[in-house]
Amino acid sequence: MQKGQTMNNGMTSPIPNATAPHPLRIGDTAPDFHARTSQGEVRLSDFRGRWLLFFSHPADFTPVCTSEFLALAREYSRFEAMDCALLGLSVDSLYSHLAWLEAIRTRFGVEIPFPVVEDPSMAVGHAYGMLAADAHDSATVRATYFIDPTGLVRAIIWYPMSVGRSVDELLRLLAALQRSDNGEVMTPEGWRPGDDVLTPVPLTQDGVRDAQGCWFYPATPDQSPPK
Template structure:
């Protein structure tokens, strides 16, 4: 079975996905069996792409993601990888990563030989002949909404620690009237929205919350 996009997702043009959009749904084969993105509703999803299997930068990324799997699980977040390579190549790569790094890749890796998913998500331009632009990450909330995205060049590795930090920050501000300051880490001070009535307060536009309370 090749990738199957939903009707709405198939109608999207490349590069149209923005923060606040509903993540395009699709069905495809994966290393963990048949996969459908919408089946993960109710959970956070970290959906990330890579240009090809057996590439050096992505091999280090996948190895670290496997090592930090428990941290993502604790945050209620599912990891989902994607590349244009075949399912058989994915299985061979997973075995090679186990032998080289001593890690088990237990999250699904999607095959996308037609580049349908990559194009629907704007990872690959319609005119692209290969997948070299596919190093994007989408942070998808439990409602299926894209809350943040990142894109990296093929020769610079992503930081798994930063992925976790951004995920924690998104969860911290979710449905809460607070903001996270530069470099925020879990347990750090939060920001309050700027007040519309300064009334002479010097910090009216940048007010820290003294105690984050019991927020997760």
């Protein structure tokens, strides 16, 4: 059996990209896998048809990771309203995940509503570039992937172990990705629903001369109603 296929208790994770020669990039098809989670077995392709925020955390029972899970749980309804599922992962075992999530519920009164993947073989982590090629433990970056309804990777963010992610920024990025897909517009720095959007720039001299306002910064009121 090839490296990256053996999972805990005889389960398999068929990841053809597990030994890919290049890291996962924006525009790539997200590698499919089958794994156990805190909510039962899942396959990544099960999420096709909606957006997915797939993210790794260095380890269970750690301060920064706990803060992130609390924030994601509290904003879960906002992701759901934007038709975006959440899926966590670490190389910790399923039993560790279950104990940690129960400790969060008991200590903070917060239920974690999304599944968390176990990856003790590090097969999924290597396929997604969440771990260094020679990693042998859970000391890894906080990798975050936005995967669109067709299964393509649309955004990648890495954070170091010592810095927690901003859930507000993840929601903002999701909204910007969805808005740019919903019409031929781009979103400027710090864009939020309701802000001006950017239209394509002219590609000819005549177009530049005929353009209204600043031709290379074509900001215009957004005609699409905020969700």
